[in-house]
Amino acid sequence: QKEVEQDPGPLSVPEGAIVSLNCTYSNSAFQYFMWYRQYSRKGPELLMYTYSSGNKEDGRFTAQVDKSSKYISLFIRDSQPSDSATYLCAPFGGGYQKVTFGIGTKLQVIP
């Protein structure tokens, strides 16, 4: 079983749609949950960061963590063509532990 599982997509939605991106993980020691966004031919950049279970909202983006089911989600409201990118989840335990990424879900928002 992979440490972090993520559907690679691609996911294609019309502009204005609500997008749901998900990951599952196996390591119960993970405490920090990050979502990175990567545009084509660029390095990933941090989009959202949450600690432990719960929700966090930032503008059109909401990150959700359910540690009991080891399930993390990213919701994008009113999606825009500029949201077209690959979204990578990255749960990790903190400290000197390595950061493991999901394979990434490629999202395309059609104008």
Place this chain on the structure above:
Amino acid sequence: NAGVMQNPRHLVRRRGQEARLRCSPMKGHSHVYWYRQLPEEGLKFMVYLQKENIIDESGMPKERFSAEFPKEGPSILRIQQVVRGDSAAYFCASSPPPGQGSGELFFGEGSRLTVL
């Protein structure tokens, strides 16, 4: 404040040659990660270093690959006797020491290695 700088951005090598990829972390960051990315495999962890010390090299192939982060100068990822399967994008990321930041990794733009 400059971000993470990687060079070269593109590197072409013939089979059997050596590839050296360099990474200068953000100012104030003492920890460096190297990742390899292939379209069908995602971002794969290779090695995690702090200055003059390897913290975790569990993702490094046992042969031909090595990494260092000296006290002075950039971190170097070295691939000896490259093969076609080494063709990939190699990303470096840096962070402050654990406990001094949120755990966020700051990535460079990547070095794209092509092996002919």
